[in-house]
Amino acid sequence: MASDTRKGDIELVAVTKRFGDMVAVDNVSLRIPHGAYCCLLGPSGCGKTTILRMIAGHETPSQGDIRIGGESVAGQSPLRRGTAMMFQAYALFPHLSVLDNVAFSLKMRGLDREERQQQARELLTKVRLDHFSDRLPAQLSGGQQQRVALARALITNPRVLLLDEPLSALDEYLRLRMRGELRRMQKQLGITFVHVTHTQLEAIAVADMLVVMDQGRIEQSSSPDKIYNTPRTAYVARFIGGQNVLSGKVESVSDGIATLRDAGGARLTAPVGNARPETGSQLYLSIRRDRIEVAKAAGNVADPGEANVVRGKVHSIEYQGSYAKVTIDLAQPEEFVANVSDVDFLRAPVEIGDDVLARWLPAHVRLLEGAGGSGDQRIYADAELI
Amino acid sequence: MHSTADQSRPWTFYALAAFFTLFVLFLYGPMIVIYVLSFQGPNGGLTFPLQGVSLHWFDALIKQERTGDIAGAFRRSIGLAAMVTVLTVVLSVMAGLAFRRRFAGAGLVFYMAIASLIMPGLFVSLGIGLVFQMLGVTPTWYGSALGAQLTWTLPYGLLIMFAVLGRFNRAYEEAASDLGASNWQRLRHVTLPIVLPGIIGVALFGFTLSYDEFPRTVLTSGSSNTLPLEIWAMTTDVTSPALFAVGTVTTVISFIVIGLALTSIALIERRRLRRVSSLDESSTVG
Amino acid sequence: MKINQQTVSWLQVAPLTVVLLVFFGIPMLIVAAVSFFDYERWQIVPAFIFDNYVELFQSSLTLRLYVTAIKYVVIVWAVTLIIGFTVAYFLVFHVRSLTLKMGLFLLCTVPFWTSNIIRMISWIPFLGRNGVFNTGLEELGIIDQPLSFLLFSDFAVIVAYVHLNTLFMIVPIFNSMARIDPGLIEAAHDAGASRWRVIWEVVLPLSKTGIALGSIFVITLVMGDFFVVKIMSGGQSATVVSALATEIASLQYPPAAASAVVLVVIVALMVSAILRLVDVRRELTG
Numbered sequence: 001m002a003s004d005t006r007k008g009d010i011e012l013v014a015v016t017k018r019f020g021d022m023v024a025v026d027n028v029s030l031r032i033p034h035g036a037y038c039c040l041l042g043p044s045g046c047g048k049t050t051i052l053r054m055i056a057g058h059e060t061p062s063q064g065d066i067r068i069g070g071e072s073v074a075g076q077s078p079l080r081r082g083t084a085m086m087f088q089a090y091a092l093f094p095h096l097s098v099l100d101n102v103a104f105s106l107k108m109r110g111l112d113r114e115e116r117q118q119q120a121r122e123l124l125t126k127v128r129l130d131h132f133s134d135r136l137p138a139q140l141s142g143g144q145q146q147r148v149a150l151a152r153a154l155i156t157n158p159r160v161l162l163l164d165e166p167l168s169a170l171d172e173y174l175r176l177r178m179r180g181e182l183r184r185m186q187k188q189l190g191i192t193f194v195h196v197t198h199t200q201l202e203a204i205a206v207a208d209m210l211v212v213m214d215q216g217r218i219e220q221s222s223s224p225d226k227i228y229n230t231p232r233t234a235y236v237a238r239f240i241g242g243q244n245v246l247s248g249k250v251e252s253v254s255d256g257i258a259t260l261r262d263a264g265g266a267r268l269t270a271p272v273g274n275a276r277p278e279t280g281s282q283l284y285l286s287i288r289r290d291r292i293e294v295a296k297a298a299g300n301v302a303d304p305g306e307a308n309v310v311r312g313k314v315h316s317i318e319y320q321g322s323y324a325k326v327t328i329d330l331a332q333p334e335e336f337v338a339n340v341s342d343v344d345f346l347r348a349p350v351e352i353g354d355d356v357l358a359r360w361l362p363a364h365v366r367l368l369e370g371a372g373g374s375g376d377q378r379i380y381a382d383a384e385l386i
Numbered sequence: 387m388h389s390t391a392d393q394s395r396p397w398t399f400y401a402l403a404a405f406f407t408l409f410v411l412f413l414y415g416p417m418i419v420i421y422v423l424s425f426q427g428p429n430g431g432l433t434f435p436l437q438g439v440s441l442h443w444f445d446a447l448i449k450q451e452r453t454g455d456i457a458g459a460f461r462r463s464i465g466l467a468a469m470v471t472v473l474t475v476v477l478s479v480m481a482g483l484a485f486r487r488r489f490a491g492a493g494l495v496f497y498m499a500i501a502s503l504i505m506p507g508l509f510v511s512l513g514i515g516l517v518f519q520m521l522g523v524t525p526t527w528y529g530s531a532l533g534a535q536l537t538w539t540l541p542y543g544l545l546i547m548f549a550v551l552g553r554f555n556r557a558y559e560e561a562a563s564d565l566g567a568s569n570w571q572r573l574r575h576v577t578l579p580i581v582l583p584g585i586i587g588v589a590l591f592g593f594t595l596s597y598d599e600f601p602r603t604v605l606t607s608g609s610s611n612t613l614p615l616e617i618w619a620m621t622t623d624v625t626s627p628a629l630f631a632v633g634t635v636t637t638v639i640s641f642i643v644i645g646l647a648l649t650s651i652a653l654i655e656r657r658r659l660r661r662v663s664s665l666d667e668s669s670t671v672g
Numbered sequence: 673m674k675i676n677q678q679t680v681s682w683l684q685v686a687p688l689t690v691v692l693l694v695f696f697g698i699p700m701l702i703v704a705a706v707s708f709f710d711y712e713r714w715q716i717v718p719a720f721i722f723d724n725y726v727e728l729f730q731s732s733l734t735l736r737l738y739v740t741a742i743k744y745v746v747i748v749w750a751v752t753l754i755i756g757f758t759v760a761y762f763l764v765f766h767v768r769s770l771t772l773k774m775g776l777f778l779l780c781t782v783p784f785w786t787s788n789i790i791r792m793i794s795w796i797p798f799l800g801r802n803g804v805f806n807t808g809l810e811e812l813g814i815i816d817q818p819l820s821f822l823l824f825s826d827f828a829v830i831v832a833y834v835h836l837n838t839l840f841m842i843v844p845i846f847n848s849m850a851r852i853d854p855g856l857i858e859a860a861h862d863a864g865a866s867r868w869r870v871i872w873e874v875v876l877p878l879s880k881t882g883i884a885l886g887s888i889f890v891i892t893l894v895m896g897d898f899f900v901v902k903i904m905s906g907g908q909s910a911t912v913v914s915a916l917a918t919e920i921a922s923l924q925y926p927p928a929a930a931s932a933v934v935l936v937v938i939v940a941l942m943v944s945a946i947l948r949l950v951d952v953r954r955e956l957t958g
Contacts, residue, residue, distance in 0.1 A: 058560055079566035091557035094658040095579045105565035107575070138658050156565060395766075398867065402762040406776070409759055412835065413783050416794035419804055423797055477688040484684035487677050495689050502696045504888070504943070506896025508913055509932045512920060513699025516706055516929075533695035540688055594785040600899070605920065617789050621903060630797075633790040640786045648778070 007069040008082070008159030008192040009034040010055060015064035017050050024050045026216035027064070032209060034069075034159075037186050037193045039203040042213035042239070048196045049164060051213075055194060056085045056162050068160060079105070084153035085162040089169055090145045092137035092152070098124065099133040102151045123151045143174045154189070161186075163195040167202060179205055200241050204228060212236050229288070234368050237286040244292070244336050245368070247284045250277050257362070258283065259307065264330055267307040269362045284368040291364045292338035294326055295348060297355040309359035312336065314352050326350065328358055417637065424630035443631035456632065459616035462527050466612060467596040469532060474539040474592035479578075479585060481540075482547025503541035507601025510537050515605040525608040534602040539595045543588040550584030583651040590647040594640060707929035716925050724930035733915070734931075738938075741911035744826075744901070745894045748833040752890050753883065755834070756841025760882075761875065764849040765857070777846065784839045792832050792900055799823040799831070824906030832904045837893050841886035848882030849875065884950035888943050895939050 010032040017025040025047040032038045040048035053059040055066060057078040065072050073081040092101050099120050100107075106116035124130040127147040137145055146166065153161060166182065167175045183206050186193045197203050203210055204224040211221040212235075219239075220232040231237035234245045248260030248268050253276055260268045260283055270285045277283060297311055310330055318325040324345040326338045338358055350356055427438025447456055485492060502510070514534050518525045525531070558580060562572040578585070600614040607615060613636060620629045707724055710717040728734055759780065767773045783791060798804050799822040806818040821827050852875065860870045898913040910918075912935050919928040 056564065058563070077566070078564045083564075085561070085564045087557050087561055089555075089557065091555070091561040093558060093561070093576060093580070095582075095654075104562070104567075104575075108562075108566040108568075108571055136657055152561075152565065396867075399766050402758065402766055405758055406762050409755060409838075410779060413780065416798045416835070417783065417786075417791060419798050420790065420794040473691075477691065480684040481688040484681040487681050489678045489681035489685070492681075492685075495685055495692075498689075498692050498697060502692055504892045504939075505696070505700070505936070506892070506898075506913060506932075508896065508898055508917060508920075509703060509936070510696060510699060512925075512928065512932065513703045514695060516702050516925060517699050520702070533691065536691050537696040540692060544688070590785075598785075598787040598789075600787075600789060601896075614787060614789055617787070618899070621789065621793060629793070633787070633793065637786045637790060641782075644782060644785050 007034045009069060010160060010192060010194070011067040011070075012051070012055075013065045013067065015051070015054065015061045015066060017047075017054060017059060018062045023216055025054070025061075028216070028218055030211065030218060030221060032192060032194065034192055035190050036208045037183065037195065037206060038209040038211060039207035040194065040196045040211050040213060041198070041200065041203040042219075043198055045215075046213040047216040048211075048213050052085075052162050052164055052194060052196050055160065056083050057081055058085075079156065082157075082159040083162055084156050084158035084160075086146075086149050086153050086164065086166055088164045088166075090137075090149040092145055092148055094137055097134050097136060098129065098140070098148050101137065101148055102155055104152060105156045119155065120151075123155050124148075127151050142170050143178060146170070146178065150185070158191065160192045160194065161189075163193065165196055165198070167197070167199075175202070182206060200239065204240075212239060214239070230366050231286055232369055234284045234286070234370075237368060242289050242339070243286040244289055245284060245286050245334055246336075247282055247334075250279050250281050250283060252279065253277060260285075262310075263332055264310065266310045268365070269307045270365050270367045271362075272367060284370065286366045286368055287360050287364055289325075289337050290323065290339040290341070292340075292358050292360050293344075294328075294338045294340055294350060294356050294358050296350055297357045306359075308362055308365070309357055310336070311355065311357050314350050314354045314356055317350070317352060326356075328356060420630045421634045421637070423627055424634040426627040426630070443627045444635070446626070446628050447631050447635065455611070456613075456616060459611045459613045462610060463597055463613035466527055466532060466535070467593050469528070470535050470539055470596035471589050471592040473532075473536060474543045475585060475589050477536075477540060478543025478547050478588050481544055482551050483573075483577075485544075485548065486551055499541040499544050502537045503545075505537075507538065507599075508604070510534055511602050511605035518606075525606050527603075527607040527610050527612055530606040530608065531603045531612065534606040535596045535599050538599060538602055539592045542591045542595065546584060546588050546591065547581075550581045550587075554581060583654050586647050586651050586654075590644065593643055597636075597640065597643075703929045704933055706925055707933045709926040709929075711924060711926045715923075724927045725934070727927065728930050728934060734912075737910060737912045737915050740909055741895055741913075744829060744833065744911065745891055747830055748837065748894050749887060749890050751830070751834050752838045752841045753887070755838050756845050756886060757879070757883070759838075759842050760845040760849050760879075761871075763846060764852075765875075780842055781839060788836055789899070791836060792903060795828065795832055795835070795904070796823065799828055824904065824908065826905065826909065828904040829901050829909060832900050833894055833897070836900070837890050840889035840893065841883075844885035844889075845879055845882035848879040852878045880950045884946050888946055891942055891946075892939055895935065895942075 010030075012028055012030040015025055015028050016023065024045075028047070028051065040051060042048050050059060054061055055068075057073065057076060060074070065074060067073065068081055068083070078085070093104065096104070099117060102123055103116040103120035106119060111119075121130060121133065124133055127150060129144060129147055129151070132140060132144065132148075137148065140148065146169075163182070167178055170178060179202060182193070182195070195203075195206060204227075207224050209221070210224045210227050212219045212227065214235055220227055220236045227236065227240060228242065231240055231243060234247075237243040237245050246262060246268060248262035248266075251259045251261050251267075253259070253272060256271060256273055258270050258272045258277055260270060262268055268285065270283060272283075310328075312328040312330040315327045315329040317327075320339075321342075323339045323341050326340055326345075328336045328338065330336050336358070422436070424443055425439050425441070426436055426443060427440050428442040429437050481495075485496075511534055514530050515525060518530050523529075554577070558576055559572055562576040567575065598614060599612075600618065603612055603615060604618070611619065613632075617629070617632055617636075620632070706716060708720045708722070710719040710721055710723070763773055763776055767776060796803070800806070801818040801820060801823070803823070805822060806815075809815045810818065856874055856878075857870060860874050865873065895911075896913055897911070898917040901909055901911050902914050902917075912931065916928050916931045916935075919925075919931070
């Protein structure tokens, strides 16, 4: 099953989509290289699905252009563009057998019965569903339906496969298994995958290229590990999970390190490189939750000169297997969490209500650009690290 | 109303069930009386007791003694119903598809259809009769009566198509386009087959409403009667159980048609909606 | 070659619209026009006079006809509402298995698809002096003399109306009730509401649309009927439309037309009054 020889790189050029007064996608430009597994990640309403549908040809941009393989696909039907879509609930034709579902596009093209059924059977064998050829979709389980949907899309030899929340209809166990399947398949086929999801862990697990979106705009677009370790904005840091976002006013800058004072009076440092932020300006920074050391404060008073340590009360403790999620109340609106490894926690346990000191190494601090997102504080559900 | 763990029924269940049973008896009782009475003996009257059991009155129907032109009326009713069914299905499906988009005048057409539904049949009959009279055209069962019956069946067909297409998931159509189907192919291979049960429903309504239709046909069928008109004529001088025999026969036909339609709908739906437990999964995901 | 989507819709809806215009829209306009015509013994004379309306409003017969009609409507509405609500309630909330629910629902609807006239007539051997009901009661020793008010009376008319039209109450109310989130009922129970309170506070308000739709159907059907009242009252009672039918039979079209127009206006007022109280548009357009 050779993939289309036209290249499958995708380019969005200043694309905007409006629905009446509502702007779903706001002047987005993006380049997805051929053969990449790209995930569009964001909460509902961020525009990721709209972008997917515009690439597919099911929506037209209000402004801007979409190019695939270097040529503009404006006005072209999905088939002509070389894209195929896997719908959220699979949309398998309920009145056709699995075989006929897969062979559908060939039938539309006019292939005769023998020919198209044979090709369909070949594809079904590849996804290990050939024994189910004569069943109706309703007789299949969720995972099986998904594979049929995949086969149905792939028979058109697309250069780009678009997946609209492909795993959300499955239960937890299947989700994890199918994740691997999708990744494996993409590598085998060598075509571009664009996968839309709102689940952070799923996205960082499958993607080569991760695009975090909010309110119609791209917040950050990079590889998953770069996004996880160096989130660009506070929005991305909060959404991707596993990070604490702190902020403070600049007191001084020297040797590429800015010293800040936060609202609670604690001293923080942040690497600023060559930039010279003004004294008194507000900077945002992130520190990974698993890079924080927690110790009881009793008797322990922090050196007033020491930076990157904060003091608060333990608000809650959640056991998560390999670590304990310790939420510390800093008398600030933003949540502060330390993921303490189970070994460390057993060695020096804390309880709810304890006064504690949380410290981290300056080298682990990352500077964030502005406040990101819509400006108002939206705390997203933490990503649970397994 | 109660948790599924609670298997016992409150007393209200039994009271309501009794009420429901009485209601069903109320609905079917009199009809059953007629069926029984149609087997009345040759000397029997219009009420019980049965004086012998016989097929005498059915025989009388066939031989057309005392019954007017039953065979002809019957033929006409079936023919008319068939025509009405086909027209209702085609026109309602087309119009139903039209209403999926907004178009100027949609509201007007909709209200006209509803008005046609609620309007007393006799008035429609009167109107059509007058129009034909003014134009000097003779009303006929295959012309004016056909049109009159359509004013009754088309609104029903349209409403059914609304319900069916409203529930129809557009994702199927998008998937079809995605796979290269043209608009026409999409309609033919995806949309219509999926809403087929609804279309059968429209056909069912078309047939039964036409077959039993009386008020709209009464002034528009011209010189030849349809079956309901013939029955009406018989009621005005009810002298024999032949009327009951007619009733039984015509009801049996209705039941057969209904049975066919409902069975096909049930079969289609059952094949498409069967659920499978996800335990099947483990054996096949490699 | 892209045809405008609107044009496609117009083309699709055109046949249905044309049929409705030709066989409903225009005839209704003609009826309205004829209501202003004059008439001589055997023919109508095109004119523009109000005489028909004047006579209509001045005649005390008109008032009596309307009183009779409205009397029937109110009683039938009340009875069908109570039965309809109870049956729908039973089916939706007390029957647990879905198949059984749909099966029983179908059981109620099947008679609708058979001939109205036959169903109506089937009451005659049932209610007559020598009919099943009377002989049954006599055998059981409950009565000595056959009850004569059962047939060819107001009672018979109402029974027939209820028999024919309760279905029109059951279906919309069933639909409305089926849409009620069971969680609401449970929440009400948890909050301590008794069964009756739950019905009064939760079920009833949420079934409003169904009740409104059912009422509209029942009212228009009863107001517009002419044959049930004629047969079942044995000719003793007359309502607006049955009197109208007599006028038509004697070819007095203009006064009949005027009577029709007035009835339509009055029924339209009743229907819009109901629609003002309850918004049914959502229900109709799915």
